[in-house]
Amino acid sequence: MISANSRKRDSARMQVRRYVMDLLWQHAGEAYHLPSNKELADELGIARSTAQLELKLLIEEGYLTAKHGVGTFTVPSKMQQFRAPLIGILNGDGKTIYEPFYIVSLKSHTATELAKQPALIQEIRLFSERENDLATELRGIDCNALVCFNVSSAMEPVLRETRKFRPVITVDMRIDGIPSVELDRREKGRALGRALLAENRTNVLFIQSERYRATTFLGVRDVFTEAGHTLPDECFLLNTTEGLSELLESGFHPQAVAPSLETFEEAAQILREHDIDLNEKCRLATFMFKPRKMQEPVLLFDFPFEEFGRQTAKVVSRLLENPDQEAEHIVFKHNYKTTVV
Template sequence: MQGEPTSEYKKIRQYVHGLIFQSNGQSVQIPTILELAKKFGVCRQTVSKAMKELTAEGYVIGRKGIGTFTNPAKFMEHQAGERFPVIGIFFRDGHGTHLSTYDAHVAAALLKRISLLPAIVQLATAEGTTPEQIKSAVKSRNFDAIVWEQPDEKRLEALQLFTAETGTPVVTTGEVYDGFPGVAINLEKAGYDCAKLLIAEGRKHPVFMGNYGPWLRQVKGFRRAYEEAGIPLNDKLFLKHQNLDALRNIIELGVPVDAIFNHPNLLRNEIFHLMQEMHIDVENECRLICNSLAASVNPEFRGYVYQIDFDQVAEAVVQMLQSAMNEKKTEMVHKWVNFNVIKQL
């Protein structure tokens, strides 16, 4: 048997739920216990446990001498007599059930907007260690379409196999990828716009916190604005990680610093509090920049805020889903959502 029993047990429940929502109000026969055990690579006891609970909860109905069937009444509870598409939303490696602040905001916006299609929406997981296993796990869920936030290389390969085999629409968020329509936030433009504001204030010595990963696009835009203005930057002030001790050392050594671009993951405004501790005037002496999530947890924050429009991301995703599901074809469109930068005093 592959995987943990609890995990495999959940897969069987999810598979049956998928059959119910795909049935369009009809009662469809479920494979036998032996067939399900073979399909999911589990023992018959695991299948029996799942089926007994599904029967007790009214999701399936046993017909003596014939087999086990989905219960149309459960379909009617959710669909009100009309079959809505079922959309699965996955995050990153497809395993996670715990969402970061950023991912939770993405999920909330997607759940709210996609449900108004109307559709049934599920925050889903897809287990497996190989692209083929992940593909099979996704396929067994019988989704009408999928939204995936920042899939890694293994998940991308699985999605390529999945779409080639099923034709089911897949839209990515957070990043855009060849072969899939997708929506991403324009990090490069955010970096550029923030830098232009600093340049307009005459600030020539910025520190950039988070010079790595996807935030390198912000770095690129940030540097481009200063290059266009003919202002050289101190490369030593582009810190690879969110290292407050390194920032403190830079300031204590007397290195000129007149602005700090705060990495989005520093949601507790550690930099703001460090400036207060070191008696640095953040309104005039050293301008701070952070994203709207970080600023929202600190009403005292002063500086520039680049606002993340999660609703605009969700709206773009819905447009792509509608196009793919209505026209029965997927256009490989990539859309970038811009930030709105404001000064918060």
């Protein structure tokens, strides 16, 4: 088991590494003289031994060089790669360790498109707890722009404060006063609805999040209503399979089911146990991926991760040119492709 003291040392060492990397970026092409180990430890509020340990590692990695009797310096040749703009990537409150498929894919595609500008990408890790301290910590991190994912309501005031000092962009959600890039999720639902009607599947069950119900589900309902079909609220289970068996035992026979990734395999198993034919009579549908254990065919829609990245990169580019421009909120559509896999 990893001890609490070990975790604390790791976070302190990361502060030293971030400090040195910021120097590399700020003083590109220079052999910058670092403060003494004691001065650096005092400035960061960490133990001197911890600072020495990380600085030794950075010397071994070639980022720093130690000159006997003179001090520690950054290595100029290591700085040439830091000529491009530096973009910070922040997930949630900066303390997330484990990330699901959706966030990993969204972040990686966005970071890839940003790096093509070209730009350097910095994964932001935060250690503060209170709102004011988080804002101060973010302000102290060197980057030209901050791109944020999975933002909680508690982080919104922190990002508004941060935007006073550098461009901030949110991806896949909108915060008033902050530039954002979003997908038209209601149109996404319309694409799903059209695909289901094309296969004459009108008895549909959804096991999804509240956000899905307020966006994608309404898009499906739009298409069904236009075609003369009803889509009652009872066919939506809020991201849980609880109640699914009862629904099936009441005589409901779905022709299609759109479960979340979290409930996909469990929902499929419950459907099998109630003798629902998942090969022909009932089709499972997703915008993410087909789980490996899933033997029956799945209706798979391509999700526009790459377009999220391209749209975000365009907004970041405009903000770097004009940081004071008014917040723009991009809502883009996608031409979905479907396959049965």
